[in-house]
Amino acid sequence: MSSKDLILSRVRAALGQQASAEPVPRDYRSAGSLEPDVEMLVDRLVDYKAVVHREQDVAAVAARLQPGRLVVPPGIDRSWLPPGVTLAEDEFTADAVLTAATVAVAETGTIVLDGSPDQGHRRLSLLPDLHICVVRTDQVVASVPDALTRLDATRPLTWISGPSATSDIELNRVEGVHGPRNLHVVLLD
């Protein structure tokens, strides 16, 4: 008997002849039941130590942040690049990364990247110490259920809520471990 057959037969024996489970009550706030609240997103991002820029000129924000060697995904909007910026060859040598996003969740202050051409492969937004992430207000949804309806499960997804942090020392949150220590969000209307 293969281990697969063994485990499955054990599971069947363990379950026995039980009646099918109760239906799942979904009385929580479902997708579509709330209006996205951009102010709430800003509030929650700031609460978890992200810096929010509500300006339309991405290049100007990026220039002000003095990104050093900047790496960008292949499909980035070139108008977002500060004039004269030094572009890094790859994420291994970059000081900063500039990406777009797929969805932002107001209630949790979360931004989701899905590896699209304007967001790049996953390690691009992981290795540099500064992540500048551009979010359009029409990408903002109210809640986690809303976000899941907009995402494609088959893509590699990274949900980001503030800069890298840890609660491992006396259960206090401190920012800055292995991921980017600085997260700047540019919110485009």
Add this chain to the structure above:
Amino acid sequence: MSTFLGMPATSPPGVGNLRGDEPFPKAARKALANSQLRRNLGHATGTIRRKSGAVISELPDWQELRAAGSALKAATMARLPELLEQLEEKVTAAGGVVHWAADAAEANRIVTGLVRATGQERVIKVKSMATQEIGLNEALEEAGIAAVETDLAELIVQLGHDKPSHILVPAIHRNRAEIREIFLREMPGVDPALTDDPATLAAAARRYLRETFLSTKVAVSGANFAVAETGTLAVLESEGNGRMCLTLPETLITVMGIEKLVPTWQDLEVFLQLLPRASTGERMNPYTSMWTGVTPGDGPQEFHLVLLDNGRTAVLADEVGRQALHCIRCSACLNVCPVYERTGGHAYGSVYPGPIGAVLSPQLTGVEDNASLPYASSLCGACFDACPVKIDIPSILVHLRNEVPHPRAEKAAMAAAAYTMDHPALYTRAQHAAKLSKHAKKLPPPLNGWTASRDLPEPPPETFRDWWAKR
């Protein structure tokens, strides 16, 4: 004999970390003598309870989410064979390879073999309860493969030659001064001027591990959730060490208990709201990674998923105890437990400490191998109230106490009873638990051991204190 082969089985002895070296009361007594430990734990659990309470109160539908989470897990268990096969099919279709491990020894063998096949002698690890449970690091070490823990708390435990004592924060028993000392002593190349400022300690870990992340070609992870419908796996974390392990290496090996499934993509909407708020007390943890098989040009190009039984089917076979498999490892029940707060996690012997450990470990190993754990509780019920998936831990404890073989257990009962009787409020809760007990004529364990030789009146339908409170 083939019918016996397919019967639910407990986790075999001799491998893994589900059994302690000594019974709980004995280990607990030692821990109780350590006042530094108690201060560290009291401080940390107090912090997390406050944070968690604050973010839970922001959600008007927390109780509805708990109800959905609980029902979803029950529905998943009822359809487990079908869902496991669906998961395998989806992961395989997306370029992953699925392995089935009946117990810890088989899982260790599979992972060791997979690492050997890559020719590598070092793996990086994301914190994973399943791999601690099976003793994977020890097995890899025997095979000459170094396993580097990358989670900060796990790193503190590993560098301190210590054992984890909490599900979420394995180094919760250490304060910042102790962590500084461990780093100064054990971390190669550490700045001798290191202070005990948490941000400075975190920065030291960042520097120390960076090169390892960039140069290691194999990673081993656990998983918080697996979606049967899509074959998607999810890891929730804070530091970014998870993202490093899940995206930088060429080969990724994920070890996951068979109970970690959810049926559909939509079902994640419940657990992604419950887990961070109950666990770290955050609206959302800093990073969640989700992946489905292999993505060309992005992340590991070889992906293995090891599905682990190791006693889970034995838990599933117990109609009362099986809800312990609904656990999403948030650790809320540890953080509210008056017994855990005094004894810490090491006293429980198993990698699963606290209230969930007291019901899960004895079921995974067979209750005779962890006979004192069902008594490691005052039955106060705080764990049940805190659990985001509404696992009725007190009822399982009472149920398991009835299954413990007697003589050894009686001593444990005495110890637990003595503890409870010192605390009138806990005694009140124990009386509530008396009504939960199937053996209603006796007081529930632990009190039944204490009163075994005395005559007891029938328990009234409501306790005296309940009755009095209503007047």
